[in-house]
Amino acid sequence: MFTKSIAVSFVALSMAIVPATRVTADAGDFVAGAIIGGIVGHAATKQNQRRKATQRTYTKKTYKPRLPSTQEGREIQASLNYFGFNAGTVDGQLGRRSRNAVSSYQAYLGYPATGQLTPFEQNLLITSYNRAQAGGYAVTQQIATTPDGTRGLLKTYRAELAGQQPAVPLAPNTTIVVAPQPVTPTVGTTTTTTVVAAAPEAAAPAAPTEAAAPALPNFLGGGATASLASHCNTVSLLTNTNGGFTTAAAMTDPDVALNEQFCLARTYAIATSEDMIAKVQGFTPAQVASQCEQFGPAMQPYVASLALKSQPEVVQDVAGFILTTGMSPAQLQGTAKICMGVGYRTDNMDVALGSALMLFAMGDQVYGEMMGHHLAQGFGTSKRIDSARVWYAEGLKAVDSGAPAVFAPGQPERVELLRQASLRLGTSNSGLVAPAQPTVQPAALPTFGLASD
Known part of the structure; x- marks a missing residue:
């Protein structure tokens, strides 16, 4: 009996030991799996970190922007600059x-x-x-x-x-006068002259026949207004022939240097205008140009006073006119920048110069450079070297005070060139003086809404 009890106890003890051993093994397997999993996960994390670091290093080394200088690149840049699309220095990059x-x-x-x-x-x-x-x-x-x-x-x-x-x-704003044919006058007839005005971008219809007014002699610059566009084309050809723009160190003729910078500023004004026109809502470029023509009659009296009044007097007059427009400064500035480029593109100096005057009077005094150019070369106003120096000085003073350059902003050496050339200004190669324009009634100024970027 005792032996049987011992056997039963032994069996029971063995049964108790076996499950316990299995549980211990299962727990050991879990613990081992957890440790191995942690090691593998840690290794995987490290591997991912190394891979990401390698990818970042690889990206930096492989995809770093490269600007190789090539002959093809130089040809593209030279061509773009020639046609007035500023590509900067011709370095092939x-x-x-x-x-x-x-x-x-x-x-x-x-x-x-x-x-x-x-x-x-x-x-x-x-x-x-x-x-x-x-x-x-x-x-x-x-x-x-x-x-x-x-x-x-x-x-x-x-x-x-x-x-x-x-x-x-036909060149914009050109007046073609058809001389009368000699005829034998008869009683009750009048010899007439037909005048046909060519509007921009389209030939105008023949004007109605009118009685010819008695012709008066004119020895002070009568005839068609000198074309700034044609002048700048000639300047561009000479610049390319001479191997590039005049620098301050190599300048021998201030008039040549100022003519180059005048035409460069004109190109920038046109490019800025075209960029802004692309954002104008509700108007086609042709409609914008037509609207900008209204700047000419409105600003013509102030443009005419450039050669007659001092710089402060002109600015005061323009500022007084601005107050009567009822337009916000932002509207006027945007419209003036658009119309200045349109004026230069269509060779309408009242529009271009009037817009620059308005911008100056509203505080953008860097545009004083444009009035200096016009007065120095006689486009859109009479030539006045003394007044030109004053306007040049105002524009340069604004840049010296921290105002951002609006023409060729990537060429800081241009400021010193303008300074030296304007101080040495005394002669002009063109010899062109624009004739006085007839006074007309001011028209309402256009306004454009620009689409936000």
């Missing part, structure tokens, strides 16, 4: 400025402004540049017949490539 210039070139020709040239766009650009460089005086004459100046060659050459005969538009 097609960076952000070059891409912006490409976008402006594409937008001008009606292509998607991607900043990347298609093979056709690149071929048209470089071929047109080479053709213009080799064309000589014939190209100069061709440029003078297009409202867009040098840029107009691009559309002309593109039309020729397409097998089309490009129309030759």
Whole structure:
């Protein structure tokens, strides 16, 4: 009996021991699995960290922007600069400025402004540049017949490539006088002269026949207003022939340097205007240009006073006019920047110069440079060297005080060049004096709403 009890106890004890051993093993397996899992997870985390670090290092080394200098890049930049799309220094590195210039070139020709040239766009650009460089005086004459100046060659050459005969538009704001044919006067008849005015972008219909007024002699600059667009085309050709813009260190003729900077500022004004026009809501570019023509009659009296009054008096008069417009400063500034470029593009000096005057009177005194250029060279106003120096000084003083440059902002050396050239100003190569414009009733100023970026 005792033996049986011992056996039963032994069996019971063995049964109790076996499950306990299994539980212990299961727990050990769990603990081991947890430790191994933690190690593997930690290793995986470390591996991921190393992989990410490697990827970051690889990314930095592999995808770092590179701007290789190439001959092809130099050709593209030189061509863009020639046609007035500022690509900056011709160094062969097609960076952000070059891409912006490409976008402006594409937008001008009606292509998607991607900043990347298609093979056709690149071929048209470089071929047109080479053709213009080799064309000589014939190209100069061709440029003078297009409202867009040098840029107009691009559309002309593109039309020729397409097998089309490009129309030759009349220069904007040109008056054509058809002389009367000699006839035998009879009783009750009057000899007449037909005057046809050519409107921008379209030939105007023949004006009604009127009785001719007695002609008066004019020895002080009568005739058609000198074309700034044609003048700048000539300046551009000379600049390219001479190997680039005049620098302060190499300047020998201040008039040459100022003419180059005048035309450069004009190009920037046109480009800024075109960029803003693209954001105008509810108007086509042609409608904007038509609206901007109203700036001419409204600002003509103040433009005319540039050569007659002191700088403070002109500014005071313009400021008084601004108060009567009822428009906010933001509206006036935006509209003036748009219309200044339109005025330069269409060769309407009352619009261009009047817009610059308005911007100056509203506090953007860096635009004093434009009044200095016009007075120094005699475009849109009579030539006044003494007054030109005053306006130049006002514009330079604004830049010296920290105002951002609006023309060629990436060329700080330009400020010193303007300073030295304006102080040495005394002669003019052009000798062109714009005739006085007839006084007309001021018209309402246009206003445009710009789309937000």
